[in-house]
Amino acid sequence: MARKVVYPPLQRARFGGTLLVRLIRARYGEQPSWRLDTDRNHAFLERMQALYRAPYHPLAVLLRLGGWTVEKLRASLAEEGLERTLGNLARDGVWLDADEVKCRKPLVRNGREIPFLPTDLDNVCGPSVPLGTSGTSGPRTKNPLDISGFELQASYKRAMLAALGALDLPLVLYYPAPSAAGIAQLIAFALAGKAPDAWFCHLPEAQSSAMRWSVWLRVLAAAATVAGVRLPLPRLAEVEQPETLLDWLCRQAPQGAVVTTFAGSALRLQAYAERRRRPLPNLVFILGGEPITARKRALLESRGHRVYPWYGAVDAGRIAIGCLNPQVADDMHLLSDRFACIEWQGRLLLTSLLPSVHKRYLNTDCGDLGTLERRRCGCPLDELGLEFHLSDVRSVQKLCLEGVTFPADLVHRLADELLPESCGGAPSDYQLLEEEGDDGWTRLVVRVAPEIVVPADKVIETVHQVLLEASGDAPALALRIKQSGVVTVRRQRPCFSRGGKLLARERVSLGTDDPRGG
Numbered sequence: 001m002a003r004k005v006v007y008p009p010l011q012r013a014r015f016g017g018t019l020l021v022r023l024i025r026a027r028y029g030e031q032p033s034w035r036l037d038t039d040r041n042h043a044f045l046e047r048m049q050a051l052y053r054a055p056y057h058p059l060a061v062l063l064r065l066g067g068w069t070v071e072k073l074r075a076s077l078a079e080e081g082l083e084r085t086l087g088n089l090a091r092d093g094v095w096l097d098a099d100e101v102k103c104r105k106p107l108v109r110n111g112r113e114i115p116f117l118p119t120d121l122d123n124v125c126g127p128s129v130p131l132g133t134s135g136t137s138g139p140r141t142k143n144p145l146d147i148s149g150f151e152l153q154a155s156y157k158r159a160m161l162a163a164l165g166a167l168d169l170p171l172v173l174y175y176p177a178p179s180a181a182g183i184a185q186l187i188a189f190a191l192a193g194k195a196p197d198a199w200f201c202h203l204p205e206a207q208s209s210a211m212r213w214s215v216w217l218r219v220l221a222a223a224a225t226v227a228g229v230r231l232p233l234p235r236l237a238e239v240e241q242p243e244t245l246l247d248w249l250c251r252q253a254p255q256g257a258v259v260t261t262f263a264g265s266a267l268r269l270q271a272y273a274e275r276r277r278r279p280l281p282n283l284v285f286i287l288g289g290e291p292i293t294a295r296k297r298a299l300l301e302s303r304g305h306r307v308y309p310w311y312g313a314v315d316a317g318r319i320a321i322g323c324l325n326p327q328v329a330d331d332m333h334l335l336s337d338r339f340a341c342i343e344w345q346g347r348l349l350l351t352s353l354l355p356s357v358h359k360r361y362l363n364t365d366c367g368d369l370g371t372l373e374r375r376r377c378g379c380p381l382d383e384l385g386l387e388f389h390l391s392d393v394r395s396v397q398k399l400c401l402e403g404v405t406f407p408a409d410l411v412h413r414l415a416d417e418l419l420p421e422s423c424g425g426a427p428s429d430y431q432l433l434e435e436e437g438d439d440g441w442t443r444l445v446v447r448v449a450p451e452i453v454v455p456a457d458k459v460i461e462t463v464h465q466v467l468l469e470a471s472g473d474a475p476a477l478a479l480r481i482k483q484s485g486v487v488t489v490r491r492q493r494p495c496f497s498r499g500g501k502l503l504a505r506e507r508v509s510l511g512t513d514d515p516r517g518g
């Protein structure tokens with residue numbers, strides 16, 4: 001069932017041509033309003049029927065081994081509804097945990113190993129482009145996205161900006177690297193008829209793994225310009241000194257702007273503007289990529305900005321967008337037109353409902369934890385019919401630093417093997433913690449037992465070296481983590497009681513600790 005996807009220049013050209021037509025239509029045509037399909041049961045059943053027609057697809061095998069026929073599904077949907085049916089399916093083994101999705105462990109049910117590749121979950125029809133994986137977790141996947149997938153990513157954006165009252169504000173993208181994910185964001189906003197006004201990156205394009213996209217992007221942007229659609233190209237705004245971005249905002253957007261970025265980058269921009277004594281206009285920060293904590297939110301709001309969380313993944317696309325009547329810092333509405341979501345054994349499992357979702361998910365664990373509830377909040381997104389709220393979203397599978405994602409097993413290996421090897425001592429002498437300081441910035445703290453005699457610099461260098469090796473074809477991102485000094489050392493006995501494991505990630509105040517750990 002998984003179609004073999006090839007990406008020769010011809011494929012990219014076909015994709016570019018189709019995209020250009022859609023961009024022009026989005027620029028000059030009437031924007032379709034975002035309609036939610038209210039019959040989610042029907043949508044789900046259709047997806048399942050497509051699976052049953054491909055009996056060797058791993059998900060179809062899971063359904064069969066779990067004893068689920070179309071008739072049984074239909075009866076369960078009618079009787080118990082979608083979410084309870086998904087829970088019943090998970091109970092019968094019809095779900096994929098994050099390690100199975102990434103092929104870190106075999107897919108075994110009823111004692112039988114089911115052949116599975118990450119590409120089995122790809123779902124594209126027309127010309128597509130590969131987005132690649134965001135981080136370093138598991139085998140690299142191409143994540144192809146076709147035009148209908150891009151349009152799905154565009155579909156909610158106008159409604160979201162309108163609900164925020166920000167449809168007429170300039171729009172700025174600010175991300176670590178000019179990556180394929182950034183290009184996807186650029187295109188999705190343009191397809192929504194709201195092409196970004198500027199695009200800033202922490203890294204110069206020459207250091208980005210997306211260099212191979214550079215020519216394609218320029219050709220597309222040039223063709224779009226001729227057709228009257230302006231697509232901005234990435235410009236440098238270093239994370240420590242985002243002077244170009246600050247200058248752009250002060251000059252081009254004195255009445256305010258929407259900035260989509262990570263929470264850490266927003267805080268750094270604010271801090272830089274204060275150091276330069278050049279006040280930022282009031283901004284609407286659309287933030288994702290790392291947990292939006294109460295502290296981060298409050299720090300930005302206290303400076304007059306608005307904070308709007310959203311949650312997505314390269315693999316899945318956008319999953320949830322912020323509530324405008326939030327009960328907690330990251331209160332978000334599940335995009336329930338495209339996904340159903342249940343909590344299962346503490347994980348969030350996603351199921352795709354629309355054929356245009358570029359992943360064929362059935363109770364698929366994306367490696368995140370969160371709180372899911374069905375609640376009416378009365379905000380404009382609730383009125384559109386988005387009834388499910390997601391909050392307290394955090395990852396168990398990865399470490400998020402400065403917008404870069406590292407898998408948990410790397411963190412384990414670092415504390416268990418690599419640090420003792422290069423700095424002395426035993427695994428029990430080291431522990432890694434993800435901490436949020438009073439300034440709202442997230443740091444990676446390495447706890448080192450006090451009796452280990454090793455300079456802090458050596459510990460930090462070891463961590464940087466491992467992150468660099470793990471970052472594959474995006475070494476510049478690991479270098480930026482190094483520059484930004486988010487890895488710190490603390491001379492303190494590791495405490496394994498709470499987390500049990502080495503990756504005991506705590507969120508506490510850094511207090512007055514010397515950031516270099518002395």
Ligand SMILES: [Zn+2]
Nearest residue numbers: 323324377379
């Ligand atoms: Zn709401």
